[in-house]
Each structure stands twice: as C-alpha cells, then as structure tokens.
Amino acid sequence: MSAGMKDDAIARALRLSRRTVQTHISDLSRQLGARSRFQIALLAQERGWLGNPKT
Template identity: 95%
Template sequence: MKLVIFDAAAAIMPLRKDDPAAGSLVVHSSTLLEVLTALFESVWERAVPLSLESRPASPTASAEGQEGALHSRTRDILRLMSAGMKDDAIARALRLSRRTVQTHISDLGRQLGARTRFQIALLAQEHGWLGNPKT
C-alpha cells in the first residue's frame, strides 16, 4: 500500500493499488488520519532492511565457526541497534528471540561501560565496531 502523510494534518493514498491513474484519496479527517498513522507506525516498527544478509548458523558448525558467528551476530545487532531499530525489529531481522537480542545488548553495555543504548552506539563507534574506526 502506498501512503503519504503530511505533518499529521493530511494523507494521500491511491484509490486502487493496481491503477495509479484511478486517482487518490486525500484524507483530512483526524480520526481516519490517526488510524492511517497508527497503521504506518505498526508496519514501520516491523520493517527490516532489505540489504541485510543474515544466515542462520548451521547445526554442524565447529566451535570456531560458532564463535565467529556469535561475533558476527553481535556486530549485526549493534549495527541495527545503532540505526535506531527496536529489540523486536532486530530480533525479526536476524531471526533471533527478543531475549537473545536484549542479552547481547546488555553484554555490550557491560563490556563498554555504557548505561544506555545511545552510549553503547557511541562507544562502539569509537572502538571501530561499526565499520568506521576512529583515527
């Protein structure tokens, strides 16, 4: 579904998804606008990046491979967290449980001496864990 919302004051959506030439609906009604905004927020919260390549570890992987996957998993969680994704969205994107994601984030916080997610992202960036090491 295509939807454009302007400053919580108006929204535009096509009348038919298969025929854009059929026209669009302009919504000014505050009740309908609130519903459309809630729908958008709900869909956005569950969204995952298209470029993310996540592959579950094979059950026959060696201990060394599993340690590498754990490091890779932590890095993926950190990257998604620093992009502003919530725990539930990160869990869906990486096919993990929410609790596993929270455990990784807590461990990162302890390791970095950070108390907030924002501090974790800042300190991880300073350590070069997000792919752009500080020079």
C-alpha cells in the same frame, strides 16, 4: 541498534528471539561500561565496530 531499530525489529532481522537480543545488548553494555543504548552506539563507533560513516 545503531540505526535506531527496536529490539523486536533487530530480533526479526537476525532471526533471534527478542530476549536473546536483549541479552546481547546487556552484555555489550556491561563490557563497554555503557549506561544507555545511545552510549553503546557511541562507544562502538569509537572502536570502529560500526564501520566508516558515509561522507
């Protein structure tokens, strides 16, 4: 998601249904208090969930 992949592409990469991916994204949004996918990515980065950015 942080790479800008759409739900269908994420589902294929993880071998999940699109609906399962959407459910996980919705759960993340609720847990983080985020209102958008962009905000989810920002908050995940702040928490170190995405690893270190390449410099």
